[in-house]
Amino acid sequence: MNIIQKWAFNRKIKKKKRINRSLAGDIFLFALLAIFGLFSAYPLIMTASNAFKPLDELFVFPPTLFPRNLTMENFRDLSELIGNSWIPFSRYFFNTIFITLTGTVGHVLIASMCAYPLAKYRFPGRNIIFALVVYSLMFAPQVTATPNYMIISWIGLIDTPWAIILPAIASSLGLYLMKQFMEQIPFELVESAKIDGASEYRIFFQIVMPLVKPAWLTLIILLFQRLWTTDGGTYIFSEELKPLSYALRQIAQGSIERQGTVAAVAFIMMIVPVTFFIISQSRIVETFSHSGMK
Amino acid sequence: MRLTWKEMKLHKHHYILMAPYVILFILFTVVPVVMSLGISFTYFNMLEAPRFIGFDNYTKLLLDDEIFIIAIRNTLILAVVTGPVSYLLAFVFAWLINELKPKLRAFMTLIFYAPSISGNAFLIWLLIFSGDLHGYANAFLKEFGFIDNPIIWLRDPDYMLIVIIIVQLWLSLGVSFLAFIAGLQSVDKTLYEAGAIDGIQNRWQELWFITIPSMKPQLLFGAVMQITTSLAIAEVSMQLVGFPSVNYEGHTIVTHLIDFGSIQFDLGYASAIATVLFLIMIGANLLVRKVLRRMGE
Numbered sequence: 001m002n003i004i005q006k007w008a009f010n011r012k013i014k015k016k017k018r019i020n021r022s023l024a025g026d027i028f029l030f031a032l033l034a035i036f037g038l039f040s041a042y043p044l045i046m047t048a049s050n051a052f053k054p055l056d057e058l059f060v061f062p063p064t065l066f067p068r069n070l071t072m073e074n075f076r077d078l079s080e081l082i083g084n085s086w087i088p089f090s091r092y093f094f095n096t097i098f099i100t101l102t103g104t105v106g107h108v109l110i111a112s113m114c115a116y117p118l119a120k121y122r123f124p125g126r127n128i129i130f131a132l133v134v135y136s137l138m139f140a141p142q143v144t145a146t147p148n149y150m151i152i153s154w155i156g157l158i159d160t161p162w163a164i165i166l167p168a169i170a171s172s173l174g175l176y177l178m179k180q181f182m183e184q185i186p187f188e189l190v191e192s193a194k195i196d197g198a199s200e201y202r203i204f205f206q207i208v209m210p211l212v213k214p215a216w217l218t219l220i221i222l223l224f225q226r227l228w229t230t231d232g233g234t235y236i237f238s239e240e241l242k243p244l245s246y247a248l249r250q251i252a253q254g255s256i257e258r259q260g261t262v263a264a265v266a267f268i269m270m271i272v273p274v275t276f277f278i279i280s281q282s283r284i285v286e287t288f289s290h291s292g293m294k
Numbered sequence: 295m296r297l298t299w300k301e302m303k304l305h306k307h308h309y310i311l312m313a314p315y316v317i318l319f320i321l322f323t324v325v326p327v328v329m330s331l332g333i334s335f336t337y338f339n340m341l342e343a344p345r346f347i348g349f350d351n352y353t354k355l356l357l358d359d360e361i362f363i364i365a366i367r368n369t370l371i372l373a374v375v376t377g378p379v380s381y382l383l384a385f386v387f388a389w390l391i392n393e394l395k396p397k398l399r400a401f402m403t404l405i406f407y408a409p410s411i412s413g414n415a416f417l418i419w420l421l422i423f424s425g426d427l428h429g430y431a432n433a434f435l436k437e438f439g440f441i442d443n444p445i446i447w448l449r450d451p452d453y454m455l456i457v458i459i460i461v462q463l464w465l466s467l468g469v470s471f472l473a474f475i476a477g478l479q480s481v482d483k484t485l486y487e488a489g490a491i492d493g494i495q496n497r498w499q500e501l502w503f504i505t506i507p508s509m510k511p512q513l514l515f516g517a518v519m520q521i522t523t524s525l526a527i528a529e530v531s532m533q534l535v536g537f538p539s540v541n542y543e544g545h546t547i548v549t550h551l552i553d554f555g556s557i558q559f560d561l562g563y564a565s566a567i568a569t570v571l572f573l574i575m576i577g578a579n580l581l582v583r584k585v586l587r588r589m590g591e
Contacts, residue, residue, distance in 0.1 A: 025497060043409070043418045044409065044415060044418075047412075111315055113314065121305060129316060133319070138522055138575050138579050140525070142551060142568075143526075144330055145551075145555060146565065166321075169318055200308070201307065228413070266418065269415070274404075274411060277408070281403065285476045287476070288512070289476035289512075290476075
């Protein structure tokens with residue numbers, strides 16, 4: 001029995017359990033999955049492999065999927081370039097860590113605090129707030145870029161990391177997901193705590209928050225990824241306040257001899273959020289199963 | 295009235311819990327939208343006080359601005375192609391992945407989701423679509439004899455939109471894909487058994503009569519996210535085909551907005567563009583909601 005027959009035979013046994021499948025359908029669908037999987041993965045693999053290629057190998061044809069002569073040269077060049085810059089590298093790194101950490105923690109905390117009453121209680125103003133949040137999912141941030149700039153400058157936040165952190169804390173996608181998640185949680189525990197005389201705040205911090213831990217992760221990765229790649233754009237002018245991705249981008253801009261460094265930069269920017277996602281994946285899917293719109 | 299007040303007092307702890315978020319949200323989302331609407335009726339260059347000019351920005355935008363017409367055309371082409379296609383792909387892949395074993399499923403989820411969280415990794419496409427024979431795409435096509443001379447992908451108006459579409463599709467599975475994966479896992483399994491007894495013959499019927507109706511909320515959520523992304527394409531266009539692009543062939547509504555907002559400093563005009571885009575998004579969302587309500591019935 002050759003391999004295909006064998007497979008078809010095994011298929012038939014399985015078919016008893018799942019009658020509604022056809023072999024042709026399976027082959028077609030999984031071929032589709034494989035082709036698009038390659039399309040999706042190829043540029044990422046190239047990005048990673050380019051970072052470890054010596055310069056001359058970057059431009060050979062056919063492009064090698066994996067480097068022939070593995071080298072750390074690009075990363076060495078990168079650290080040298082950064083070492084020569086006016087601001088110490090650690091400063092950029094610290095700025096990014098500060099923005100990412102403060103923004104993400106603030107968002108998880110403040111969005112959850114708001115999501116809890118929205119999910120579990122009916123009170124005047126609730127519907128308006130939630131409707132505004134849902135509508136705000138429907139437009140792109142660029143639409144309000146200009147007035148945002150004006151408001152941030154009125155409050156006096158221009159040229160501080162808060163210009164990036166505060167708007168990120170009020171991201172509407174996170175609140176929306178958190179509210180949907182909290183709605184699914186049985187609140188008998190909360191009720192009994194209330195009977196025992198716990199205050200709303202105590203209930204929230206000691207009972208509700210620990211219950212929604214998987215949802216934290218989702219909010220964390222959504223925001224982490226956004227803040228990690230933010231370059232400060234129009235809001236931060238002082239060189240010593242600029243985040244890491246700005247510094248990396250500056251270095252990456254340049255001639256063809258820099259192509260290796262560019263690849264190293266792209267690799268660093270990519271690997272952190274991706275690793276983070278791998279670690280937290282299963283928990284994240286858990287949150288999204290509650291994320292429908294009704 | 296008194297009743298409302300009483301109710302509000304009853305919930306005062308909840309208002310306190312909500313306050314930090316709501317204040318920030320109003321400050322950085324609601325107020326800017328309202329301001330943008332107001333500014334769109336003025337001439338405003340950030341140096342002088344805004345001057346009220348009624349509907350002038352809108353009439354100029356819709357009747358006189360030829361580049362805006364190009365931008366609208368490009369945006370609609372990009373949105374009509376990338377929106378539904380990436381939405382369908384996200385759903386089909388999520389559906390296929392769902393049948394795999396858990397380990398393989400986690401791996402494939404990563405493969406399809408990674409592009410959208412990989413930061414600037416999409417710049418690798420600059421190398422792939424580079425206009426000389428070093429570009430991977432050109433080198434590949436030449437190697438197999440499809441072309442003699444390199445195609446200047448990123449500067450030739452015939453190819454720019456196609457390149458943007460490809461890269462945008464690659465990037466765009468994202469949040470809705472995750473929502474679908476999760477939605478599929480939460481479909482009630484007993485429904486499939488019941489369906490088999492009721493005479494469902496193949497997986498397509500199963501999909502149409504059981505799976506889709508059970509995950510409508512996630513489908514709706516995915517649609518909203520996908521519409522927003524596909525109508526706001528700008529970053530990919532600016533990074534790949536340049537800003538402004540040759541003959542404005544890669545120009546979109548958002549790049550037009552960025553042009554007037556941060557380069558020409560005509561904020562009234564930029565706000566009018568923003569308002570038009572906002573209206574298009576709301577319209578598209580209402581339309582899609584209507585269509586989705588009817589699915590699987």
